Amino acid sequence: MTNHQMNLRTLTLSLVGGWILGTSTPAFAQNNLMYQTPPKPIADLIDAPTTPWTSLSPDNQVMLLMDNPSLPSIEEVAAPELRLAGLRINPRAFDGSRNAYTTGFTLKQMDGTERKVTGLPEKANMRNIRWSSDGARVAFTHNTGKGLELWVIDVAQASAQKLTEAELNGSMAGTPYTWLSDNETIVYRSKLDDVGAAPEAPTTPEGPTISETGDRKAAVRTYQDLLKNRFDEELFTYYASGQLKKMKIGGTAEPIGEPGIIRGFADSPDGQYLLVTKVEQPFSYLVPYSRFPMTIEIWDMAGNVVKTVANVPSGETIPKGFMAVRTGPRSFSWRADKPATLYWAEAQDEGDPAIETDVRDALFHLEAPFTGEAVKDMDFELRYSGIEWGNDDLALTYQYWWSNRRIVTQKFSPADPAKGTEVIWDRSWEDRYNDPGDFETHENEYGRQVLLTDKKGKYLYLTGTGASPEGNRPFVDQYEIATGETERLWRSEAPYYESPVVIYDLKKMEVITRRESTDEPANYYIRNLKKDELTAITDFPHPYPQMKEVQKELIRYTRKDGVELTGTLYLPPGYDKERDGKLPVLMWAYPEEYKSKDAAGQVSGSPYTFIRINWASPLFWLMRGYAVLDDPGMPIVGEGDAEPNDSFREQLVANAEAAINKLDEMGVGDPARVAVGGHSYGAFMTANLLAHSDLFQCGIARSGAYNRTLTPFGFQSEERTYWEAPEVYYTMSPFSHADKINEPILLIHGEADNNSGTYPMQSERLFNALKGLGGDARLVMLPAESHGYRAYESVMHMLWEMTTFMDKHLGESSVQR
Numbered sequence: 001m002t003n004h005q006m007n008l009r010t011l012t013l014s015l016v017g018g019w020i021l022g023t024s025t026p027a028f029a030q031n032n033l034m035y036q037t038p039p040k041p042i043a044d045l046i047d048a049p050t051t052p053w054t055s056l057s058p059d060n061q062v063m064l065l066m067d068n069p070s071l072p073s074i075e076e077v078a079a080p081e082l083r084l085a086g087l088r089i090n091p092r093a094f095d096g097s098r099n100a101y102t103t104g105f106t107l108k109q110m111d112g113t114e115r116k117v118t119g120l121p122e123k124a125n126m127r128n129i130r131w132s133s134d135g136a137r138v139a140f141t142h143n144t145g146k147g148l149e150l151w152v153i154d155v156a157q158a159s160a161q162k163l164t165e166a167e168l169n170g171s172m173a174g175t176p177y178t179w180l181s182d183n184e185t186i187v188y189r190s191k192l193d194d195v196g197a198a199p200e201a202p203t204t205p206e207g208p209t210i211s212e213t214g215d216r217k218a219a220v221r222t223y224q225d226l227l228k229n230r231f232d233e234e235l236f237t238y239y240a241s242g243q244l245k246k247m248k249i250g251g252t253a254e255p256i257g258e259p260g261i262i263r264g265f266a267d268s269p270d271g272q273y274l275l276v277t278k279v280e281q282p283f284s285y286l287v288p289y290s291r292f293p294m295t296i297e298i299w300d301m302a303g304n305v306v307k308t309v310a311n312v313p314s315g316e317t318i319p320k321g322f323m324a325v326r327t328g329p330r331s332f333s334w335r336a337d338k339p340a341t342l343y344w345a346e347a348q349d350e351g352d353p354a355i356e357t358d359v360r361d362a363l364f365h366l367e368a369p370f371t372g373e374a375v376k377d378m379d380f381e382l383r384y385s386g387i388e389w390g391n392d393d394l395a396l397t398y399q400y401w402w403s404n405r406r407i408v409t410q411k412f413s414p415a416d417p418a419k420g421t422e423v424i425w426d427r428s429w430e431d432r433y434n435d436p437g438d439f440e441t442h443e444n445e446y447g448r449q450v451l452l453t454d455k456k457g458k459y460l461y462l463t464g465t466g467a468s469p470e471g472n473r474p475f476v477d478q479y480e481i482a483t484g485e486t487e488r489l490w491r492s493e494a495p496y497y498e499s500p501v502v503i504y505d506l507k508k509m510e511v512i513t514r515r516e517s518t519d520e521p522a523n524y525y526i527r528n529l530k531k532d533e534l535t536a537i538t539d540f541p542h543p544y545p546q547m548k549e550v551q552k553e554l555i556r557y558t559r560k561d562g563v564e565l566t567g568t569l570y571l572p573p574g575y576d577k578e579r580d581g582k583l584p585v586l587m588w589a590y591p592e593e594y595k596s597k598d599a600a601g602q603v604s605g606s607p608y609t610f611i612r613i614n615w616a617s618p619l620f621w622l623m624r625g626y627a628v629l630d631d632p633g634m635p636i637v638g639e640g641d642a643e644p645n646d647s648f649r650e651q652l653v654a655n656a657e658a659a660i661n662k663l664d665e666m667g668v669g670d671p672a673r674v675a676v677g678g679h680s681y682g683a684f685m686t687a688n689l690l691a692h693s694d695l696f697q698c699g700i701a702r703s704g705a706y707n708r709t710l711t712p713f714g715f716q717s718e719e720r721t722y723w724e725a726p727e728v729y730y731t732m733s734p735f736s737h738a739d740k741i742n743e744p745i746l747l748i749h750g751e752a753d754n755n756s757g758t759y760p761m762q763s764e765r766l767f768n769a770l771k772g773l774g775g776d777a778r779l780v781m782l783p784a785e786s787h788g789y790r791a792y793e794s795v796m797h798m799l800w801e802m803t804t805f806m807d808k809h810l811g812e813s814s815v816q817r
Contacts, residue, residue, distance in 0.1 A: 035074075038799035041546070041623035045613050046071070046795060048543040051521065053102065057135035058443045060504050060512065062155060063524065063537065064138060065114075066129065067104035071615065071792040078784035078791070081752075083225040084236045086288025087171060088754065088786075091198065094191055094239060095141075095148045095170040098786060101127045105138075107158050110526065110537060115158040121151070128175045132183040133447025137249070139177065139186060141168060150177060150188055152249060164253065167191055169242040172289075174264055180271040181446050184249055187267060187274065189242040192259055199234040206230070211285060219320040219721065220286050222711045222757045227285050236283065237261065244274070246301065257303025263294065266332075269446035270339035273306065273368065274299045275332060284316050291315030296332060298342065298370055307370040309342070321719050322402040323353035323383050329364070335414070336389040336448035340368035343377075345384040353383075353403075360384075361399070377417040382408060388439060389414070390451035394481065396439065397421065402719075405430045405595050411481075424484060430599035436486070437464025437477060440503050452503060458482070463500040466491060471554055471606040474499040476511060476529065490529045496520075497608040498527075512537070516610040519548045547611055549573035550622055554607040555629075557662035559654050564601030567632030567659060570611070571668060572622045575815050582670035583627040584810040585663060587696075588618035590682040591634040591652065593644040593717040600635035615795045616679060616788065624803060625813025627669050632659040634685065645718050645725075648732050652685060653693045660695055672697070673810045677802075679703055680758060680787065681716055683747075687734035687766065690741045698744040698809040700802055703758055703787050706766040707735035711757040738769040744776040746805045748798060750785030758787060778805070 037043055052065040081097040082089040090097040103124045105117040120126075125143040132139070138153040147166020153159070167190045170176045177188035209229045227233055244256040244265060261279040268275070280293040294312040297305050310329040318324050325347050335341040343365045349355045361384040364374045382399035385407075389395050392415035400407040405428045410421040425436055440461040441449040452461055459478050466473040475491045489509070492498040498515040501524070509529040516522035524537040542548065551571040559565055575583070594600040613619055618628050634655045638644035644651075656676065663669025676696045678686050683704025690699045708715060708729040712722035722729045730736050749763035760781065767779040780801055782794045789795055 035793040035797045036800040037796050038620075038803050039624070042620045042799050042803060043796065044546070045544055045620055045623065046615070046792070046799070048613070049541075051540050051543060052106070054524070054538075055129065055131070056502060056512070057131055057155070058133050058447065059135045060502055061110060062135060063108040063110075064129070064131075065106040065108055065538075066102035067106075069101070069103050071795055072790055074784065074791040074793040076791070077794070082235060082239065083752075083754070084232055084239070085227050085283065085292070086223060086225050086290065087173070087236075087240075088225065089171045089239050090143070091239065092145060093143050093147050093166070093170075094168070095143050096173070098790065099127055101125045101143070102129070105153065105160075107155060108538065112537065117153055117158050117160055119160040121149070121160075121162070126151070128170070128177070130175060130177075130179060132179050133181065133443060134183045136183060139163075139179065141170060141176065148176070150186070152186075163247060163249070164188070164190075169239075171239045172242075172263055178265065178267050179447070180246075180267055181269060182271055183447070185246055185271070186249075187244060187246045187256065187265065188253075189262055189265070190245050190253075192241055192243055193255075195238075198238055199231065201231055209285075216317040217320075218286055218316040219713045220316060220318075221713050222715075222759075223286075223288055224754045224756065224759065226288065227283055233283050236289070240279065240289070244276070244303070255303070256301065257299050257305075263289070266334060268334050268340035268342075268368070269336060269448050272301060273340050274301070275309075275334065275342065277332075280311075282314070284314055286316050287314075291318070296329065307366070309344070309366075319350070319352035319354065320713065320721065321353040323360075325351040325383065327351045331384060331386070333387065334448075335365070336446065336450050337391055337444060338367075339446075342366050342370075343387065345380075348379070363387075363397070377414075378412065378421060382406065388441065388451055389448075390453065391457075394451065394457075396424070396451070400429070403595075404428070405599075428596065428599065430594055430596055432465075432467035432599070432602050432604065433469075435464055435467060437462040437466075437475065439479075442503075452506070453481075454506065461503055461506075462486065463503075465499070467602060467604060469603055470494075471603055471608070472497070473606075476500050476503070490527070495608055497606045497610075498525075517608055518550075518552045518611055521610050521612070544613065546573065547613070547619075547622070550611055550619075551575065552607060552611060554603070554605065555662060555666070556603075557658050559651075559658045561654065563597050563633075563635060563637065565633030565635070565655065565658055566603050566605070568605055568607070568630045569663070569666075569668070570619060570622055570628040570630060572625050572627070572813070572815050575625075575627075577667055580814040581667075582664070583625065583668060583813055583815070584673035584806070585627045585629060585660075585669040585675070586618050586621050586806065587629045587632060587656070587659060587674060587676045588682070589632050589634045589655075589676070589678055589685060590680075591636055591648075591655075591685050594635050594637045595639060595644075597637050597639065600633070600637050605631065615790075615798075618677065620799055621803070621806065624807070625815040626806070626810075627663065629659060629663065629669070632656075643718075643720070643725075643728075645728050645732060648728075649688060649692050652688055653695070656689055656693065656695050671695075675700060675806050675810055677701070680705075680755065684734070687741065687745065688732070690743050690745055691734045691737040692740065694743075696743055698746070698805065700746045700748070700805065701763075702748045702798075703750060703753055703755070703763075704747075705757045705759070705762045706733060707762060708733045710759065710762065715757055735766050735769060738766060738775065739773050741770060741775055744778075744805070744809050745770070746778050746780070746801060748780045748782065748801065750782050750787060750789060750794075752784055753787050755787035 050068040055064040088097045128141040142149045148168040150164040240261045243259040245253040247253040263277045266275045296309040298307040329344045331345045359379045361380040363377045380399045382401040385398045407429045409424045412421040440452040442452045462477040466475040473492045476489045478487045501512045504510045526535045636644040677700035679702040683701035686699040686701040747763045770777040
C-alpha cells in the first residue's frame with residue numbers, strides 16, 4: 001500500500017437508491033466514506049512512472065528535461081487557500097495555490113549526452129521556468145512552503161544557485177519575473193518590503209454590502225471566486241500588491257518605481273523600458289481582477305513614468321457578445337524587431353459587435369522616447385488578434401470574427417504601412433482540412449521571436465497538424481513570400497504520428513520532431529528532410545506496457561441527416577471479436593458547435609498517436625474489459641442564420657444514436673450495455689442524453705452545469721442571453737427535464753470548482769431534483785477539488801466510483817482482467 005493509500009480522509013457522498021461496496025442502502029442515504037482505491041489494473045495506470053516535461057533552449061542546442069511528479073496528496077491540495085477576484089492564492093507563499101510544478105532537471109544535449117542539474121533546493125517545488133535568450137541560463141521559482149524564491153541554472157556547469165530569499169510575489173497570474181535582453185539581468189515582482197501581517201477578518205459585521213445597477217448595462221458572464229465585501233478587498237490588496245526590482249546575476253536587487261498592484265510587466269526588446277500594467281480601484285464584485293480598472297504605463301529602468309499610455313475603466317460594462325471588447329487601447333505588445341516601439345489596438349465600434357460598421361479595430365504605435373503622438377497604421381474589418389513581426393518590409397496581422405468563424409491573415413510593411421495590406425488567407429477556422437498551419441519563428445538579436453526566413457528573404461516556413469480524411473498528418477511547408485505559393489517539404493507518414501517541434505537547422509533542412517505510434521511513446525528526433533534521416537534525441541520508455549496490446553481504430557460513420565462523424569475506438573488487450581462477442585461500452589464525449597455541416601464532418605485526431613493515460617481519461621476501463629469510444633463526433637450545427645443550439649437536443653441524440661449503431665454493426669459493442677459520460681460540457685451532454693433518449697443504460701457526469709438559468713448571460717458557445725432565447729435555455733437544461741432522466745446517473749463534482757458556470761451547486765441541485773422525483777442518482781462531492789481533479793486520493797476514488805457504477809449497471813465484460 002502506498003503512502004497515498006494509507007492517508008485516508010473523509011469524503012461526503014449523497015446517494016439516491018444508492019449502492020456502496022456491493023451492499024444495499026435505503027432509498028436515500030448520506031454517508032461518510034473513506035477514500036477508496038479502484039481495482040489494481042486501473043490503479044496501476046495511475047501509479048505508472050511519469051514521462052518528463054521538455055523545453056528546448058532558444059538556440060535549440062539543449063533540451064531541459066523536467067521531472068513530472070505524480071499526483072499530489074490531498075494534504076497538498078487541501079492546504080489553506082484564498083479565493084479572491086478570480087485568483088486562487090496560497091497565503092503562506094504569496095503564490096498561486098493550484099500550480100503544476102517540477103521536482104528536478106536534466107540537461108540533454110542533441111547528441112544524447114545527459115547531465116543532472118546539481119545544487120537544486122531540497123523538496124523542490126519549481127515552476128515559472130524560463131531560458132535566458134542566449135541559452136546560457138535557466139531561471140525558475142521555488143515555493144518553499146513559506147515563500148517564493150528565485151533561482152538560476154548555469155547550463156554550462158549544470159548547477160543551480162539561489163538568487164533571492166523567499167520574497168517574490170506570484171499571487172497574480174503569469175510569471176513574476178522576466179529576463180532582460182542582456183541575459184544578465186532579471187526584473188521581478190516582490191512582496192512589499194514592509195508587508196506586515198495579513199488583515200484579520202472583523203469579529204462582527206461592520207455593515208451590509210450594497211450593490212447598485214448604475215446607469216449602464218453589465219451583462220457579465222458567470223464568474224466565480226469574486227470579491228464579496230470590504231474585507232475581501234483588503235485581502236486582495238494585501239496579497240496582490242508588489243514592488244518591481246531588478247538584479248544582475250551575482251549582484252544585489254534594486255527597487256524600480258513605486259509599489260502597487262502590478263498585474264503585469266514586459267520589457268522592451270532593448271531592455272531600456274518596462275510596460276507596466278497596474279490594477280486600480282474601485283474594485284468590482286461582478287468581474288475578476290482582469291476586468292478591474294487599469295493604468296498602463298511605460299517606465300524607464302529607474303522606475304520613472306515616461307508615458308501613461310492608457311487609463312482603462314472597469315470592464316463590468318463591456319457590451320455582450322464574444323467579439324465585445326473594452327473601448328480605448330488594448331492588446332499591447334512590443335515590436336519584436338525594434339529596440340522600443342509599442343503597438344496596440346483600439347476598437348472603432350465602441351467595442352460592441354452589435355454595431356454595424358466597416359471598421360472594427362485600428363492599429364496604433366508609438367516609438368521611444370514616447371514623447372510624440374501615437375501613429376495609426378491600419379484599420380481592421382474584423383477584430384484584431386495579433387501580429388507576427390519579421391523586419392521593416394514584412395509583418396503579418398491577424399483578425400477574426402466569431403459568428404461566421406472567419407479568420408484573415410494579412411501581410412504589410414511596418415516601415416510603410418501606407419502601402420496597405422495584402423490578404424494571404426481569408427478562411428473559416430472550422431475548416432481544418434484547409435488550415436495552412438503556423439509560420440515558424442526564430443530568435444533575433446533581442447531574444448525575441450520573429451518570422452523565420454531563408455538567407456535571401458524569399459521564403460517563410462509553415463508547420464501544422466495537417467488535418468485530412470485519413471486523420472491528422474503534421475507537415476512542414478515552404479511559403480514563397482512574393483507569390484504566396486507553398487511547397488510541401490515533409491509530411492508525417494503512417495504508422496507514426498510525427499509532429500515538427502522546431503526547424504533546427506535551416507541550411508541542412510533539419511527539424512526536431514516528436515514521434516510516436518499507438519504502442520511507442522513520444523520521443524524527440526532530429527529529422528533531415530533532405531536525406532530523409534532520423535536521429536533519436538530521447539528514449540523515454542513505455543510507461544504502461546500492459547496497454548501495448550490495446551487495439552485502436554479511427555472509425556467513421558454517418559448521422560441520419562448525412563453529417564459525417566468520426567470517433568476513436570479502443571478495444572481491451574486480448575479481445576477477440578469471434579470469441580468474446582460484443583462488449584459493454586463506455587462512450588466519452590464533448591459537444592462542439594459548428595456553422596457548417598462540412599466542417600463538422602471533417603476528421604480530427606489520428607489513429608497513430610500513443611495511447612496515453614491521464615487522470616481524466618476514459619481509457620482506464622479497457623483494463624476492465626470494456627470497449628471505449630473516445631471523443632465520438634458530437635457536432636451541433638447551425639448553418640446560415642440558424643444558431644447551433646436551436647436544435648441542440650435533436651442533434652445530440654442523433655450523434656449518439658449513430659455511434660451506437662456503428663459499434664453494433666461492427667460487432668464489438670453491445671447496444672444494450674452502453675454508458676455515456678463526460679466532463680464539464682460533456683457532463684451537460686450526458687444528462688441531456690439520459691433525459692431525451694433511451695440509448696444508454698447509465699451515465700457519468702463530472703463537474704457539469706445542468707440549469708442554464710444560472711448562467712443567464714451566455715454559456716459555452718451561446719451568445720444570446722436567457723431573456724433573448726428563454727426557450728433555448730429551458731430546452732437545453734437537463735434540470736428542466738429531470739423527470740425524464742430514467743436511467744442511473746453518477747454525478748461527481750469538486751467542492752472547490754472555480755470554472756465559470758459549473759458551480760458545485762449545479763450538481764447538488766440536479767441531484768436534489770432527481771431525489772425528489774424518485775430518480776436513481778449518486779452524488780460524489782470531492783473535497784478541495786476544483787474543475788479538474790488533482791489529489792491522488794480524489795482521482796483514485798473517482799476511478800473506484802466509476803468502476804463500481806459501471807460494473808453494477810453494465811455487468812462484467814467477457815474479457816475482464
